[in-house]
Amino acid sequence: MKRFIALSLVLLFASAMAFAEGKQETVTIRIGHIRDTSSPTHMAALKFKDLVEQGSNGRIQVKVFPNSQLGDPKAMFAQMQTGDLEMVYGGINTFAWINGGEAYEITAMPFIYKDYACMRGALLSDFFKPVMEKAEKETGITIVNINGDTAPRGLTADRPINNADDFKGLKIRTAASPTVLTAMKTLGALPQQIPFSDLYMALKTGVVNAQENGAIVVADQHLYEVQKYYMKTDYIRDIETFYAATPFWNGLSKADRDLIYKATEQAGDYETKLTQEKLATVYDTLKQHMTVITPDMASIRAKLKGAFDSFEGSKWPSGLLAKIADYEESCTQ
Numbered sequence: 001m002k003r004f005i006a007l008s009l010v011l012l013f014a015s016a017m018a019f020a021e022g023k024q025e026t027v028t029i030r031i032g033h034i035r036d037t038s039s040p041t042h043m044a045a046l047k048f049k050d051l052v053e054q055g056s057n058g059r060i061q062v063k064v065f066p067n068s069q070l071g072d073p074k075a076m077f078a079q080m081q082t083g084d085l086e087m088v089y090g091g092i093n094t095f096a097w098i099n100g101g102e103a104y105e106i107t108a109m110p111f112i113y114k115d116y117a118c119m120r121g122a123l124l125s126d127f128f129k130p131v132m133e134k135a136e137k138e139t140g141i142t143i144v145n146i147n148g149d150t151a152p153r154g155l156t157a158d159r160p161i162n163n164a165d166d167f168k169g170l171k172i173r174t175a176a177s178p179t180v181l182t183a184m185k186t187l188g189a190l191p192q193q194i195p196f197s198d199l200y201m202a203l204k205t206g207v208v209n210a211q212e213n214g215a216i217v218v219a220d221q222h223l224y225e226v227q228k229y230y231m232k233t234d235y236i237r238d239i240e241t242f243y244a245a246t247p248f249w250n251g252l253s254k255a256d257r258d259l260i261y262k263a264t265e266q267a268g269d270y271e272t273k274l275t276q277e278k279l280a281t282v283y284d285t286l287k288q289h290m291t292v293i294t295p296d297m298a299s300i301r302a303k304l305k306g307a308f309d310s311f312e313g314s315k316w317p318s319g320l321l322a323k324i325a326d327y328e329e330s331c332t333q
Helices: 004-023 039-057 073-081 092-097 104-107 116-123 126-139 180-188 196-205 214-219 246-248 255-288 295-302 320-332
Strands: 027-031 060-065 086-089 142-149 152-159 170-174 190-192 230-235 239-245 292-293
Touching: 027 039, 039 060, 039 086, 039 142, 060 255, 073 086, 073 142, 073 239, 092 104, 092 142, 092 239, 104 320, 116 142, 116 152, 116 239, 116 320, 126 142, 126 320, 142 246, 142 255, 142 295, 170 196, 180 190, 180 214, 180 320, 190 214, 196 295, 214 255, 239 246, 239 255, 255 292, 295 320
Parallel strands: 027 060, 027 086, 170 190, 230 292
Antiparallel strands: 086 239, 142 239, 152 230
16 A cells, blocks of 8 residues: 555656646747848748747747847847847847847947858857857847858949059948948948938939948939949958847757757858848849959958057957958958
């Protein structure tokens, strides 16, 4: 009788533990992004959802919130910090917008990153790990994976820009970024700030004779009607990044973290494929209206050497830019 009671208690305890563990393993992930529902970012987010739900046999449910439904990047970062949002899929550049993430301003550096693969390699390198770990600790946000190409920014002008010397005297409309302004002034250009809504007319009337936006923007806004040349500089890049609230991430089992990471790899690769396909189509469109040029990027980088020394130790750790520059110089796809 005692043996029967003891066995019953063991079975009851095991059943209770299994039930409790089952409840703990049921997970809902809300993931937000700022892109519209036709964007490669949204397609990748849906891919992530499918992969996670299928890989967990439905135990982990993913709800995707596109088009800034949960707010802009800063708002969504704040929601992760307060425990009101599990994940975000957004640009690595935006991590610099919050306290503790300032070092990631270096991801928006102009004319530094050779291409998507080389930029991603630098940000996931061993020399960048201490920067990531410090930012994660100070923000309470974990970078799960930096993966997913986005349309880089290029240049248009009413004259060809083949090398660094051709920037001299160029009246160019730019973003009001300290690093961008420093770069343009160092190259001899005359950067100006003009509202985007006024850009087309400013180019048409010659208030400025150049601007810096990506190929998709140039095509969508018909800037080819008032500009003759598109320079494929890809001079500022960004990479879509899977962020997670650190308490949420640490609370997952290792198996679930591995499953989610694997899904971010596949989803990010899917975004990259879609983005590059879209860019190929856009460049074909631009070539019907403009001359597309790939400038001598080595001459531009050489002229900018040392231009950003004043940001060392303030915006990012001293020596980090040199490590990235060395990595990019030796990087090949």
